[in-house]
Amino acid sequence: xxxxxxxxxxxxxxxxxxxxxxxxxxxxxxxxxxxxxxxxxxxxxxxxxxxxxxxxxxxxxxxxxxxxxxxxxxxxxxxxxxxxxxxxxxxxxxxxxxxxxxxxxxxxxxxxxxx
Amino acid sequence: xxxxxxxxxxxxxxxxxxxxxxxxxxxxxxxxxxxxxxxxxxxxxxxxxxxxxxxxxxxxxxxxxxxxxxxxxxxxxxxxxxxxxxxxxxxxxxxxxxxxxxxxxxxxxxxxxxxxxxxxxxxxxxxxxxxxxxxxxxxxxxxxxxxxxxxxxxxxxxxxxxxxxxxxxxxxxxxxxxxxxxxxxxxxxxxxxxxxxxxxxxxxxxxxxxxxxxxxxxxxxxxxxxxxxxxxxxxxxxxxxxxxxxxxxxxxxxxxxxxxxxxxxxxxxxxxxxxxxxxxxxxxxxxxxxxxxxxxxxxxxxxxxxxxxxxxxxxxxxxxxxxxxxxxxxxxxxxxxxxxxxxxxxxxxxxxxxxxxxxxxxxxxxxxxxxxxxxxxxxxxxxxxxxxxxxxxxxxxxxxxxxxxxxxxxxxxxxxxxxxxxxxxxxxxxxxxxxxxxxxxxxxxxxxxxxxxxxxxxxxxxxxxxxxxxxxxxxxxxxxxxxxxxxxxxxxxxxxxxxxxxxxxxxxxxxxxxxxxxxxxxxxxxxxxxxxxxxxxxxxxxxxxxxxxxxxxxxxxxxxxxxxxxxxxxxxxxxxxxxxxxxxxxxxxxxxxxxxxxxxxxxxxxxxxxxxxxxxxxxxxxxxxxxxxxxxxxxxxxxxxxxxxxxxxxxxxxxxxxxxxxxxxxxxxxxxxxxxxxxxxxxxxxxxxxxxxxxxxxxxxxxxxxxxxxxxxxxxxxxxxxxxxxxxxxxxxxxxxxxxxxxxxxxxxxxxxxxxxxxxxxxxxxxxxxxxxxxxxxxxxxxx
Numbered sequence: 001x002x003x004x005x006x007x008x009x010x011x012x013x014x015x016x017x018x019x020x021x022x023x024x025x026x027x028x029x030x031x032x033x034x035x036x037x038x039x040x041x042x043x044x045x046x047x048x049x050x051x052x053x054x055x056x057x058x059x060x061x062x063x064x065x066x067x068x069x070x071x072x073x074x075x076x077x078x079x080x081x082x083x084x085x086x087x088x089x090x091x092x093x094x095x096x097x098x099x100x101x102x103x104x105x106x107x108x109x110x111x112x113x114x115x
Numbered sequence: 116x117x118x119x120x121x122x123x124x125x126x127x128x129x130x131x132x133x134x135x136x137x138x139x140x141x142x143x144x145x146x147x148x149x150x151x152x153x154x155x156x157x158x159x160x161x162x163x164x165x166x167x168x169x170x171x172x173x174x175x176x177x178x179x180x181x182x183x184x185x186x187x188x189x190x191x192x193x194x195x196x197x198x199x200x201x202x203x204x205x206x207x208x209x210x211x212x213x214x215x216x217x218x219x220x221x222x223x224x225x226x227x228x229x230x231x232x233x234x235x236x237x238x239x240x241x242x243x244x245x246x247x248x249x250x251x252x253x254x255x256x257x258x259x260x261x262x263x264x265x266x267x268x269x270x271x272x273x274x275x276x277x278x279x280x281x282x283x284x285x286x287x288x289x290x291x292x293x294x295x296x297x298x299x300x301x302x303x304x305x306x307x308x309x310x311x312x313x314x315x316x317x318x319x320x321x322x323x324x325x326x327x328x329x330x331x332x333x334x335x336x337x338x339x340x341x342x343x344x345x346x347x348x349x350x351x352x353x354x355x356x357x358x359x360x361x362x363x364x365x366x367x368x369x370x371x372x373x374x375x376x377x378x379x380x381x382x383x384x385x386x387x388x389x390x391x392x393x394x395x396x397x398x399x400x401x402x403x404x405x406x407x408x409x410x411x412x413x414x415x416x417x418x419x420x421x422x423x424x425x426x427x428x429x430x431x432x433x434x435x436x437x438x439x440x441x442x443x444x445x446x447x448x449x450x451x452x453x454x455x456x457x458x459x460x461x462x463x464x465x466x467x468x469x470x471x472x473x474x475x476x477x478x479x480x481x482x483x484x485x486x487x488x489x490x491x492x493x494x495x496x497x498x499x500x501x502x503x504x505x506x507x508x509x510x511x512x513x514x515x516x517x518x519x520x521x522x523x524x525x526x527x528x529x530x531x532x533x534x535x536x537x538x539x540x541x542x543x544x545x546x547x548x549x550x551x552x553x554x555x556x557x558x559x560x561x562x563x564x565x566x567x568x569x570x571x572x573x574x575x576x577x578x579x580x581x582x583x584x585x586x587x588x589x590x591x592x593x594x595x596x597x598x599x600x601x602x603x604x605x606x607x608x609x610x611x612x613x614x615x616x617x618x619x620x621x622x623x624x625x626x627x628x629x630x631x632x633x634x635x636x637x638x639x640x641x642x643x644x645x646x647x648x649x650x651x652x653x654x655x656x657x658x659x660x661x662x663x664x665x666x667x668x669x670x671x672x673x674x675x676x677x678x679x680x681x682x683x684x685x686x687x688x689x690x691x692x693x694x695x696x697x698x699x700x701x702x703x704x705x706x707x708x709x710x711x712x713x714x715x716x717x718x719x720x721x722x723x724x725x726x727x728x729x730x731x732x733x734x735x736x737x738x739x740x741x742x743x744x745x746x747x748x749x750x751x752x753x754x755x756x757x758x759x760x761x762x763x764x765x766x767x768x769x770x771x772x773x774x775x776x777x778x779x780x781x782x783x784x785x786x787x788x789x790x791x792x793x794x795x796x797x798x799x800x801x802x803x804x805x806x807x808x809x810x811x812x813x814x815x816x817x818x819x820x821x822x823x824x825x826x827x828x829x830x831x832x833x834x835x836x837x838x839x840x841x842x843x844x845x846x847x848x849x850x851x852x853x854x855x856x857x858x859x860x861x862x863x864x865x866x867x868x869x870x871x872x873x874x875x876x877x878x879x880x881x882x883x884x885x886x887x888x889x890x891x892x893x894x895x896x897x898x899x
Contacts, residue, residue, distance in 0.1 A: 008423065009423060011419070012416055015413070015416045016408070016411075022411075023411075056381060057381075060371075061371070064370065064371050068364070068367040071363045071364055071367055074359070074363070074403070075314050075359070078359065078360065079312070084356060086355065095314070098313060098314035098315045099314060102314050105368065106367070106371070109371045109372055112375060113371055113374060
């Protein structure tokens, strides 16, 4: 039983890798960007757990800035993905403009909240 | 089938011309709707005058005055020392600033355009202006759900729904006035984002949510309803990447923006009201990941992955949930504020928090109030729900969820009827527009010759809907017939038994494809009659029921109209005859008015943030004179103000509110016991009343010298003669009683510095002095 699950897991891992390898490069870059943002958020959470959350608004704005960036990157990825049929008539330039605008608002708010 | 031929003959240019015409027409209809929404709310100005109404608006007015005078920075840092003496109140950090900032901005814009309106005028007309905006937002929202025709109908209905009018007549300068607009607009932007999947609208949605958070505590409704809808979509298998774009940015941006508002602050991430959104935020990410992996993997491998992840994931999930529950349970109120708890458990407030239960708008509504407030919409809503199910889209499922939750909330608190009203308008608009659509179409089907003009004339506001729909419908031959059959049956049902839902057997009635000509004519006439009835009711409600400012009262007698302007008389007396720093004690209802109109420091006001302080005043009012004097003296109180309606029959006076004072006082100071004031469980002030009741301060201040008015001391509110008619005050002296005795102001006597025997004499002297003053006043009091 344990053996077969291990095999399955390995097969799954391989097929995931091969499927992901097929994604276009620009999507991969966005993925990397989002993953990096989430990683930064994790670091901040760990730091908060170790040191304490005293300037709570700073912690909050830091973490939410990272999560927000990641979420917006995911939204951008969804929109520029060629395989996604829902956004066929949305040009990638428009998607990117929306992304920039949303980021602008997000970081204006965060700068305001940082205190 | 002649109609379908005719329409296929119509060229594309004709269609586009028609669309353009429909666009212009609906623009003018919307303009008229805005004018209607604005002008139906002016009854209060025409019948009374341009004044601020009721209690809370006075506070908002005062804050706006401060804002326009001192600027925005002073406003944020404003510490108000004229209320909650000796504690004071930090206004900037405890007020929802949306309304104030809106009116302040309006005033500033008008003044920089050299239109010199006073702040009061701007405040009075803020609510009607925003109700026009709200009906336009309703149009947009309903248009996203069911098309322009339904949108226009819903906008008309919302422009004059009595429930909303009750909160937004001219002068009712309260948070709800702008908040309902913000609520509807936020929902519109959410639906718009959901339909288009555009990040631009998601950003706008977050900003509009920010405006809502600024305006009203009811924003928690949004931040719980939208996650519920997202969850519903996920559970019913309607997840799409548009849903992700609509929701995930909203949570992050919305939380940050909400945390910017000082009154919300860290509550945006600390209280349970907001946890639902975070939980759904996590869930939607998991779901998004699952859908993504499902997309790139083969079905067989996906199955393997599911089994693997499920076994590992469930354990992690349970651990996280357990931690969350433990965290939430460790706080005493489970992280929920009292008002929200009383929403989930309607009996909560009456059990634990008398101060919430004592406010009449926090009580559950009665059935007639539904008919009063949303009228025929209550019957149209079920039909609208059915129309939303055909076909069910993301947007229409949202509207259904909205109506279901708001019906529940309105059942808990009268005040939340206001949240129900837009939902009811949207659904009724959908129902009416669908019904008109079907009926006019079946007329047109049978009379191909006169179809176009006639159907539009009959449908009235729904005309552009039918104009748009006709083209689509007639093209599709067979689908049209099935589509037509269902709503038509529904609308027929609706005329006869509106609440009853139609039976689910569409197969049997397949033969009834087109309604008979006569039936559709009668149906249209009935629907128009229904609409006319609604309009008549709304105008009546706006003119008669909801326009009274409650600081100026009127009554009709045989001599004609009689105006009671006692409140302003009393406040004007206070501001002219007392020192600037004198403290005035009254029950908290009159706190805002006293600070705003008389500009005197009050002990408690309508903000009710400190229960103990209110309980102190309640205890003083329910104590005997000497104890009350000591309490008031310890609070530096110079004047005590009571509202008394016994002479003219004004029912919401302090004697009727007195039991709440006893309850709230007794909740903190146990020596005040409610049974002491009740005779066999009955609250009475006649000769059967308990001695505690007859000796308490509230009784004495209300009924002092009352017997002088008619010799019998007959209380017109309680419809009885009072129990104790002749008594003297030892520690208070009457300084002012208004024209109709509605407000009575007493001054605390200075502390005695003589021996007991001497004070007796001095007391009799003061009482004779006051009696001489009394006789002087009697001359100008026509009621005596």
